Amino acid sequence: MLLHVLFVVVVSSMSGTTPAPCPNAYTPAKIVNPVLPIIPQEALDTGLQHATALFRVSLDARGRPHDVEIQRSSNYADLDRAARNLAEHLQYDPEVRGCAPTSGSYTLKVDFDVMRKDPKNYGGGIDILTHAFLIGTSCPTDHGVILAHASALPPLTLPGNPSNSKEGTATVLVSVDANGNVTGASVQSSTGLPELDRAALELAENGQYLPAVYGCKSVGGTYQYVAIFHRS
Numbered sequence: 530m531l532l533h534v535l536f537v538v539v540v541s542s543m544s545g546t547t548p549a550p551c552p553n554a555y556t557p558a559k560i561v562n563p564v565l566p567i568i569p570q571e572a573l574d575t576g577l578q579h580a581t582a583l584f585r586v587s588l589d590a591r592g593r594p595h596d597v598e599i600q601r602s603s604n605y606a607d608l609d610r611a612a613r614n615l616a617e618h619l620q621y622d623p624e625v626r627g628c629a630p631t632s633g634s635y636t637l638k639v640d641f642d643v644m645r646k647d648p649k650n651y652g653g654g655i656d657i658l659t660h661a662f663l664i665g666t667s668c669p670t671d672h673g674v675i676l677a678h679a680s681a682l683p684p685l686t687l688p689g690n691p692s693n694s695k696e697g698t699a700t701v702l703v704s705v706d707a708n709g710n711v712t713g714a715s716v717q718s719s720t721g722l723p724e725l726d727r728a729a730l731e732l733a734e735n736g737q738y739l740p741a742v743y744g745c746k747s748v749g750g751t752y753q754y755v756a757i758f759h760r761s
Contacts, residue, residue, distance in 0.1 A: 555677070555739055558588060558624040558635055558663055564615070569607040573643065580605055580641045582612040586663070587634040592623040600636065612639040615661060627675040627739060635663045673741045674705045674752040680735035697722055699729035703752040709740045712749075720758065729756035 580603035587596040597616045602609055616637050623630040639661045697720025704713040714734045716726050733754040741750030 555627070556622075556625040558592070558633060559622050560619050560661065560663060561592075561622050562620040563661060564619065568611055568641065568643075572605050572607040572611075575605070577605065577608075577641070577643050579643070580608050582609055582639045582641075584612065584616045584637045584639070585634055586616050586621075586637045587632070588621055588623055589632045590623055590630045592621040592630075594619070594621065596634075603639075603641065608641055612641075612661075615639060619661065621663075626672075627677060637661060637663055674703075674750040675739040676736050676752065676754075677709075677739050678737040680732050680737075697725045698755065698757045699726050701729050701733040701754040701756070703733045703736070703738070703754050704749070705738045705740055705752060706749045707740050707747040709738050709747075711736075711738065714754075717753075725756075725758050728758070729754070732756055 581601075582599070582603040583601040585596075585598045585600050586594050589595055594617055597613055599609060599613065603612065616639070619637075624633050625631070698718070699716055699720045700718035701714055702717050703711055706712050711734055714730055716730060719726050720729070733752075733756070736754070738752065740747040742748070
């Protein structure tokens with residue numbers, strides 16, 4: 530008798546959603562078209578050497594900025610305006626979490642460095658370096674462990690008389706650490722057939738998981754993995 534997994538129900542301890550498998554279950558939000566802001570001459574005339582401005586940038590699920598708020602001033606009003614303009618006109622890729630693009634709020638750090646050349650050796654002038662990058666996230670939502678990719682299992686051949694065998698459901702509790710690694714799994718509810726219980730355990734252990742997030746930090750958590758087997 531051949532038994533196949535008809536479907537697998539996965540239930541997180543904090544979230545009941547099941548994201549579809551994808552090549553990259555998680556990727557951070559990022560800047561995709563770094564450009565240089567325009568630094569007003571008035572700021573350069575002050576003798577500026579280095580300045581940093583921090584902004585909170587909120588992105589929608591398409592990566593479009595819809596809210597930009599200053600977090601820390603550069604102490605130069607002209608530079609703050611230049612950095613804000615940069616934040617509003619950069620192009621971003623959204624964060625992908627559990628295989629789905631998602632909205633979120635991030636800190637954009639904009640560094641300004643001005644190097645004034647020695648007129649005797651380099652003919653004077655200035656070099657301007659601007660570096661902008663996203664750091665961290667505001668964690669718009671905490672979530673439990675997420676199954677990013679379910680493991681595939683080939684058909685099973687069970688010994689014995691098919692008429693004495695039956696369909697079965699197994700529940701496996703999976704422990705996942707803060708890095709998304711499976712640290713343990715145990716059968717909580719048996720199908721009544723050792724072969725199916727072992728198959729359910731293998732499915733659960735070989736899945737790819739994203740760790741739970743609580744208070745903006747990845748934490749360990751558990752995942753309830755329910756495998757339903759159907760005779761064919």
